[in-house]
Amino acid sequence: MENQRFSGAGLPAFAKVAAGGQVGDRTRWFCGAGLQACDRTARAVRHMATIVAAVATMTTSVVAQPSAFDIYWVDVEGGAATLAVSPTGESMLIDTGFPGSDNRDARRIFAAAQEAGLSRIDHLVITHYHTDHVGGLEALAEMIPIGRCYDHGTNTEEANQRWVDAYLRVCGDKRSVVAAGDRISLGGVDVAVIASNERIISTPVNGGAGNPLCATAEQKAQASPENQRSVGVLFTYGGFTFLDLGDFNWAKEVELSCPVNLVGEVTVYQTSRHAAFDDAGSPTHLYAMKPQVVVVNNGPRKGLGGTSPGFDAVMTRHYQRIAASPGLEGVWQGHRSLFAPGPEDNTAEEMIANLEETDACEGHWIRAAVEPDGAFTVLNSRNGHSRSYMAR
Numbered sequence: 001m002e003n004q005r006f007s008g009a010g011l012p013a014f015a016k017v018a019a020g021g022q023v024g025d026r027t028r029w030f031c032g033a034g035l036q037a038c039d040r041t042a043r044a045v046r047h048m049a050t051i052v053a054a055v056a057t058m059t060t061s062v063v064a065q066p067s068a069f070d071i072y073w074v075d076v077e078g079g080a081a082t083l084a085v086s087p088t089g090e091s092m093l094i095d096t097g098f099p100g101s102d103n104r105d106a107r108r109i110f111a112a113a114q115e116a117g118l119s120r121i122d123h124l125v126i127t128h129y130h131t132d133h134v135g136g137l138e139a140l141a142e143m144i145p146i147g148r149c150y151d152h153g154t155n156t157e158e159a160n161q162r163w164v165d166a167y168l169r170v171c172g173d174k175r176s177v178v179a180a181g182d183r184i185s186l187g188g189v190d191v192a193v194i195a196s197n198e199r200i201i202s203t204p205v206n207g208g209a210g211n212p213l214c215a216t217a218e219q220k221a222q223a224s225p226e227n228q229r230s231v232g233v234l235f236t237y238g239g240f241t242f243l244d245l246g247d248f249n250w251a252k253e254v255e256l257s258c259p260v261n262l263v264g265e266v267t268v269y270q271t272s273r274h275a276a277f278d279d280a281g282s283p284t285h286l287y288a289m290k291p292q293v294v295v296v297n298n299g300p301r302k303g304l305g306g307t308s309p310g311f312d313a314v315m316t317r318h319y320q321r322i323a324a325s326p327g328l329e330g331v332w333q334g335h336r337s338l339f340a341p342g343p344e345d346n347t348a349e350e351m352i353a354n355l356e357e358t359d360a361c362e363g364h365w366i367r368a369a370v371e372p373d374g375a376f377t378v379l380n381s382r383n384g385h386s387r388s389y390m391a392r
Helices: 013-018 032-039 042-056 104-115 137-141 158-171 212-216 250-257 283-289 318-323
Strands: 069-073 082-085 091-094 121-125 146-151 175-177 183-186 189-196 232-237 240-244 268-270 293-296 330-333 366-370 375-380 386-390
Touching: 082 104, 091 104, 104 137, 121 183, 137 158, 146 158, 158 175, 189 250, 212 250, 212 283, 250 283, 283 318, 293 366, 318 330, 330 375
Parallel strands: 091 121, 121 146, 146 175, 240 268, 268 293, 293 330
Antiparallel strands: 069 082, 069 366, 082 091, 183 189, 189 232, 232 240, 366 375, 375 386
């Protein structure tokens, strides 16, 4: 059954409850079967008739108000799991976190899907075949139906073959290989494939143009072939854009940005490599994109502030490079970095979803709710703290 989204904005509290939601919820997902309980007694029937009559007097425009485009960054302890839900209720999950004997990450993704009112995942993108990006898939598929799957192909190194096999067990007969330049429709949201299988788009999108920062670009060798194959996507909803490049490394970022910044300036950027920015976060790339808001999908001891493959020690202050991005209005983190826990190496505490070590972590998510006019609000589920922005 397709997901249906129902906006309760402007309805009185009793009408929201009758529609199957809870008072105070911004958005409802409903099934008419839930109203059968109202037939249990004649008194309940009379009460429902009163509700229906009251709702019928309201203007159609109130009921038809458009819902937001929601993006959830699910905490998978430094892996990746980003859930996008279009205004029509169509959903796309990018990556599925780690495996584990307790299915922690699959359970957290499923909980976020329930929070969003989803009964299925319509589209699944696996950026690449590393354990922290695809490891939770098989467990998740036991919890919620998964529709179409998208990947860069099945070529990888021997060490990753087990994750290719796991992916094929779930998606083998319903997968598509995407190429740079492809597009995926997501209920009124455009999803452009920017990169796949080491190739990137050849024509700029989103107003991309020549990049003067290339004149002083620092070059680094390519690292981790599978990271280079990452599927990268750019979401566009009106004037709002969101970029997720999987685990692009420094060299691929420079390739995407020089001599032309092929993705233009973006509204929200999810950090590559979980913000382990010795082998990602090239200033030539980051500062050309000028993100308004950066979301760091790190763990307490993975990503931000930690080492990268090929490096024996942390070489730079990762958060400070993010904070220096021109035009930046906010940084939100999945975790406080316990590699470097000081305030100079993390965003403000109210904008961090999880503060503790993994063993004690409750797995709070971050959500952006984007309105059709480009206004968006980012919410921290740990403390209810939110900030609102307007896409430039």
